[in-house]
Amino acid sequence: MSYDDGTVQDRRFVEMLNKYQLKATFNLNSGAFGNQDRLQIGDINVDHSHIESAEVKTLFSRHEIAIHTVTHPDLTKVPDEAILHEVLEDKKALEALAGYPVRGMAYPGGSFSNHVVEALSGTGVAYSRTVVNHRAFHLPEQFLTWHPTCHDNDPDRPALTKKFLDPENREVMLYYVWGHSFEFDMYDNAWEKIEAFCAEISRKPEVWYATNIEIYDYVKAANELRYTELGTVVYNPSALDIYLEAAGEMIVVKGGATVEWTVEA
Numbered sequence: 001m002s003y004d005d006g007t008v009q010d011r012r013f014v015e016m017l018n019k020y021q022l023k024a025t026f027n028l029n030s031g032a033f034g035n036q037d038r039l040q041i042g043d044i045n046v047d048h049s050h051i052e053s054a055e056v057k058t059l060f061s062r063h064e065i066a067i068h069t070v071t072h073p074d075l076t077k078v079p080d081e082a083i084l085h086e087v088l089e090d091k092k093a094l095e096a097l098a099g100y101p102v103r104g105m106a107y108p109g110g111s112f113s114n115h116v117v118e119a120l121s122g123t124g125v126a127y128s129r130t131v132v133n134h135r136a137f138h139l140p141e142q143f144l145t146w147h148p149t150c151h152d153n154d155p156d157r158p159a160l161t162k163k164f165l166d167p168e169n170r171e172v173m174l175y176y177v178w179g180h181s182f183e184f185d186m187y188d189n190a191w192e193k194i195e196a197f198c199a200e201i202s203r204k205p206e207v208w209y210a211t212n213i214e215i216y217d218y219v220k221a222a223n224e225l226r227y228t229e230l231g232t233v234v235y236n237p238s239a240l241d242i243y244l245e246a247a248g249e250m251i252v253v254k255g256g257a258t259v260e261w262t263v264e265a
């Protein structure tokens with residue numbers, strides 16, 4: 001799950017996520033902390049005030065803090081210097097609050113281009129989320145254009161959830177939902193609906209609940225596994241435990257371990 005803008009409704013939403021032991025990534029605009037603001041969307045006027053910088057570390061302690069730029073510009077419409085400034089200044093400000101390297105990002109307004117993606121190289125940004133919903137469960141081809149499954153208000157969400165939780169699934173599937181917690185203040189029963197969703201997906205033994213950067217690090221570590229030519233011995237040079245299917249069984253390759261298995265003739 002990935003939520004943008006760091007508005008005051010995140011307080012209630014984080015409490016809900018924690019109650020259901022879910023994890024999310026929160027994409028924050030460091031230049032907006034403490035701002036009192038309202039947003040007019042069609043006929044609806046909604047509170048778009050931002051959380052205070054002083055509460056960032058504690059509020060998101062069980063989640064990931066990620067970049068959403070300092071002032072939320074459309075990155076496809078600003079000069080290169082501004083792209084770098086918006087990203088790196090946000091990274092620096094968030095790291096000062098979080099106390100760890102902030103490596104994730106979501107494009108403000110979902111706007112990106114090849115040029116913006118290229119500008120991110122060398123900034124230390126590992127991945128950046130778009131708003132291009134693919135309504136499927138595959139891992140991203142490019143982490144700097146990480147397309148999600150769906151928005152939390154997508155009419156297909158109940159069907160997608162059912163498909164994801166199907167006990168017949170054998171493949172690795174990533175269910176990636178994004179949104180804005182202020183939207184839960186905009187529509188009737190939206191808080192009740194998101195809570196029902198959280199309850200539905202919560203505490204499934206076959207599901208790994210992870211932040212975006214945890215998924216990124218896991219995929220990178222899985223891709224770094226080294227196999228023998230026969231394919232019966234694997235070495236895991238990373239510090240993470242990696243799960244894979246070998247000879248029809250699920251095995252765990254612990255960080256730093258070498259594992260061998262036999263194949264029935």
Ligand SMILES: [Zn+2]
Pocket residue numbers: 004005068072107108109
């Ligand atoms: Zn945003």
